[in-house]
Amino acid sequence: MPEEAQFVDTDADADADFLRRARAWLDAHVTAEHRRIGGGPGSEHLGMAERRAWERELGRDGWIGLGWSESGWGNRTATTAQQVGWAEEYARAGAPARVGHIGENLLAPALIRFGSPAQKERFLPPVARGEELWCQGFSEPDAGSDLAGVRTAAVRDGDAYRITGQKIWTSLAQDADWCFVLARTEAGTTRHRGLSLLLVPMDQPGGRIEVRPIRQLTGTSEFNEVFFDGAVASAEHVVGGAGNGWRVALGLLAVERGVATLAQQIGFQTELREVVRTALATGAADDPVLRARLVRQWAELRTLRWTAIDALDGHGDEGGVPSVAKLLWGGWHRRLGELAVAVRGAAATVGPADWRPAEPYGLDAAQRLFLFSRADTIYGGSDEIQRNIIAERVLGLPREPRA
Known part of the structure; x- marks a missing residue:
């Protein structure tokens, strides 16, 4: 398994074999062109046609729907540990940002749990094939x-x-x-x-x-x-x-921050590594305040990982753990965006000379990280709402007055 991705009740040999096959497939299919496609939060406008084609390639070879194995609708059986391993290896390989994740990771689990046989028959296979977004x-x-x-x-x-x-x-x-x-x-x-x-x-x-x-x-x-x-x-x-929409919606939101959060953190690691590299190159790392902020970002990212693994192992309150995770990573990523420009000093205010015509104005990766991460504490449930959920469902505090 990847570093520290240890779960209870797993078969180490089977997990290792699964990861070998996953790495081999990614090595054979993720090309330099794929790594240049981009996409993901803040850059979803990039390479949409190529990413849709990539979804179909994933589906053809059975890499969509790993978490559906017990339902019989997925392409390939996989334990939770193996799903995490695939997600992390995918992130490390630099494969294109997924455009089918909403169907795979949100709709599909809800249909498997609450949908009728006819709904599963109609909607799950096209998602598993990467054909419908x-x-x-x-x-x-x-x-x-x-x-x-x-x-x-x-x-x-x-x-x-x-x-x-x-x-x-x-x-x-x-x-x-x-x-x-x-x-x-x-x-x-x-x-x-x-x-x-x-x-x-x-x-x-x-x-x-x-x-x-x-x-x-x-x-x-x-x-x-x-x-x-x-x-x-x-x-x-x-x-x-x-x-029954409220019950279904709550069930859907409960899986929104599952396995994918660990893959997300691989991307966070890559971004943090680049910020540290920039800090060393510019001399910003010599500033004790900035250096302390960088160390704190590293330490908090480890905490994020342990929290996510604990949640996947089934520990903690189902209603509270996803909210704690969202509260933690939203604030962490926003602070990383601030660091990304702080370590560059005045140079962070100048856009790149080779910006893509597909973009309305030029931004480099650090500038895009800073601007887009301002929304991390709002979308997907604002910090205020997450704190209310934790207070009411986990700590048992009185409900906030509602009009």
Whole structure:
């Protein structure tokens, strides 16, 4: 197994064999061209066509859906330890940033747990083949991290639902084939009652769905506003049954920060290593304050890893551990972005001369890291919401007053 990725109840020989096969496949398939594609948070606009082709290549050779092995729908069986090993080796190989992760890591576990046999038969194979991409329709302008406050409505119309409302901060909506939408299907209900999770095709006639990209600090637009104006979803595509959307959404969010968080931390390690290298080159590491900040970043990253492994081993409270993890890594990454420009001094204010025409203005990797990481403590559930969850579900403190 990779360094320190140790789990209970694992077969060391089987894990080692799995990793050998994973490394061999990555060595054979990840080319220099693949490593140049880019993508990922802050750079999702890069190489979309090439990354979609890469998803199909992953699917053809059985590397999508490793975590679905017990359900029988995945391509390849894999223990939790092996899933972690694959995710970390993938990150180390410099393979293209995934565009199918929302379908694989969010929708699929929810369907496996709550979906009907027909829903699994229809939607899981295309995800496993890397053919259909998904986006998540949860947040709204007046209900960002407060998921129970959604106002998007879905009205039953024969064998379909007609959806009206607005979603925001929808990653990859401009490229997705489908969206899983949390909507209110029972008029007059409030908070978590009367919600349903619907599977909605993004390609609909007559302007029923409009996607408006949101321009970010980086000048790019991977987040979007999505407007539904009578968009149609089949009544057969309500996951877990009408009115059970809150339960399904909580189950979906519980897996949002699973195995992928450890792979994310490999990327963090790479970014931190580059910041340290820059600090040594510029002499910033001689400043005792900056040096102490660099050491703290290194130590906190180790803590992030141990927290993630502990959660995957099944320790801790299911409701609290994901919130603790999000709170930790969001703040850590934001502070790393600040360090990335601090160690460069005045040079950090000058853009690169060889910026890509695909970008609205030139940013190097450190500048993009600084700008995009400002949002890390907001998206995916703001720090305020995470602290409320920890206080109420883990510490048992009184609930925050709600209007």
